[in-house]
Amino acid sequence: MEETTLKIKQKYSRNYVAGYPLLMEETIANPEVLTTEGEPLEIVMEDGTFIGKGYYGAQNKGLGWILTHKKTDQINGQLFEKKLTVALGRRSFLFEDESTTAFRIVNGEGDGLGGLIIDYYDGYYLLQWYSAGIYTFKDIIVSWIMQNTDAKGIYEKKRFSSEGHYVADEDFVTGERAEFPLLVKENDVIFATYLNDGAMTGVFLDQREVRKTLRDKYAEGKTVLNTFSYTGAFSIFAALGGAASTTSIDVANRSREKTEEQFKLNDIDPDKNKIIVDDVFSYYKRAAKLGESYDIVILDPPSFARTKKRIFRAAKDYSALLKETIPITNKGGTIIASTNHAGLSQKKFRTFIEQAFEETGDKYKIQESFSLPKDFRTHPSFPDGDYLKVYFIQKLT
Structure with a gap:
C-alpha cells in the first residue's frame, strides 16, 4: 500500500525529532489525509523534515504510532x-x-x-x-x-x-x-488464568517483582490486608511467605470464587484466610470502628472505580485513600502503595504520599520502590508507557 504523507505541526518538532512515538491528534497539521485504518504513513514536519514511518490507528491515546525512524524501512x-x-x-x-x-x-x-x-x-x-x-x-x-x-x-x-x-x-x-x-x-507460585473470559485473564503480570518481594522479605509472621484484591494474587504470595493471616477484599462478587481457586491451587486452605466481598471504603470504616489494624496493607486500586457509594479516581483521590489506610496500619508496618495510572506521575504520586502522612500526623519511610519489570519494556521518549509506580512505605509512628 502506498504511504500517505502526514505532517506534524512545526511547534511540536522538538518532541518528535527526539523520538516521541505517538501520533496525537492535536499535533497533526493535515488530519484530513487519514482515511483508512492501518494505512502506512510517512511522517514529516511541516517544513518537510523526515521524522519516521508508522500507521494510522485511532485509539484513546491518539491516531497512530511511529514504528521506525529509518527512511528506507517500509511498513510491511x-x-x-x-x-x-x-x-x-x-x-x-x-x-x-x-x-x-x-x-x-x-x-x-x-x-x-x-x-x-x-x-x-x-x-x-x-x-x-x-x-x-x-x-x-x-x-x-x-x-x-x-x-x-x-x-x-x-x-x-x-x-x-x-x-x-x-x-x-x-x-x-x-x-x-x-x-x-x-x-x-x-x-x-501457581495461577489459574483464563484467556477466553473477558478483558482480564486472572493475574496482572506487571506486579511480578512486587509480589516476590512481599513473599521473600516482608510477609513472614505478619497480618496482611489485600485491598482491591481481584483474584488474590498478593494474598497467595503473602501466605506462602509465612504471613500470620491474610484478608482479601474486593467489591466484585466473583472475587471470592477466584481467590479461593488460587489458594487451593497452591495447597493453601482458603478457610484459614479471610475473603470478603465488599466496598473497600466501607470496610475501612468498619475496621476503624472495631479497632482493627494490620502489619501490611496492599493498596493497588484501579485508576477508576465506581461503587454505589463512592467514585474513586486515582489521579485525584489516591491521597485520600492512603489517608484512610494509615490508621489501620500498625506502627512499624508497611503499606504497599501502587498505581498503574499513566497520567499520575512519579512526582505527583510521591506528593500524594507526603500529603496523606502529613494530614494524619504520622511519620514514614520509603523502604523500596518498583516500576515495570524488564519484560514490560518502555520507550525512553514516552513516559506515559512507564505507568507502574509502587512504594513500600513503613509507618514509623
Whole structure:
C-alpha cells in the first residue's frame, strides 16, 4: 500500500525529532489525509523534515504510532517480523526460567510496535489489539508466531471500538485451544488464568517483582490486608511467605470464587484466610470502628472505580485513600502503595504520599520502590508507557 504523507505541526518538532512515538491528534497539521485504518504513513514536519514511518490507528491515546525512524524501512511484514524477532530475543532469559511461565513478549511502543501487546502463558500467546489500525496487521503477526515459536495456540483481545471499550467476541485465533483454567507459574507460585473470559485473564503480570518481594522479605509472621484484591494474587504470595493471616477484599462478587481457586491451587486452605466481598471504603470504616489494624496493607486500586457509594479516581483521590489506610496500619508496618495510572506521575504520586502522612500526623519511610519489570519494556521518549509506580512505605509512628 502506498504511504500517505502526514505532517506534524512545526511547534511540536522538538518532541518528535527526539523520538516521541505517538501520533496525537492535536499535533497533526493535515488530519484530513487519514482515511483508512492501518494505512502506512510517512511522517514529516511541516517544513518537510523526515521524522519516521508508522500507521494510522485511532485509539484513546491518539491516531497512530511511529514504528521506525529509518527512511528506507517500509511498513510491511518484513518490518513487523524484524521487531518481533528482537522482542522475543529480549525475553530469552524468561523462557529459560522454569519458575515463571507467564510474561510479556511485546510491550507496545516499548518494543517499537505501538498499539500491540503480546503476552505468553505457558505455550499460549495472547495478542491485545488497541486499534482497528494495528488489527489490519493481524495475519502477518499471527503467521510469524506460529512459524517461529513453539506456540500451542493463540488467543486475542480486541480493546477497541467506536466507544473505546473492550470488544467482547470470540477470543480464540488459531492452533489448539487451551483447557481452562490454564495454569501458569510466577516465581513457582501457581495461577489459574483464563484467556477466553473477558478483558482480564486472572493475574496482572506487571506486579511480578512486587509480589516476590512481599513473599521473600516482608510477609513472614505478619497480618496482611489485600485491598482491591481481584483474584488474590498478593494474598497467595503473602501466605506462602509465612504471613500470620491474610484478608482479601474486593467489591466484585466473583472475587471470592477466584481467590479461593488460587489458594487451593497452591495447597493453601482458603478457610484459614479471610475473603470478603465488599466496598473497600466501607470496610475501612468498619475496621476503624472495631479497632482493627494490620502489619501490611496492599493498596493497588484501579485508576477508576465506581461503587454505589463512592467514585474513586486515582489521579485525584489516591491521597485520600492512603489517608484512610494509615490508621489501620500498625506502627512499624508497611503499606504497599501502587498505581498503574499513566497520567499520575512519579512526582505527583510521591506528593500524594507526603500529603496523606502529613494530614494524619504520622511519620514514614520509603523502604523500596518498583516500576515495570524488564519484560514490560518502555520507550525512553514516552513516559506515559512507564505507568507502574509502587512504594513500600513503613509507618514509623
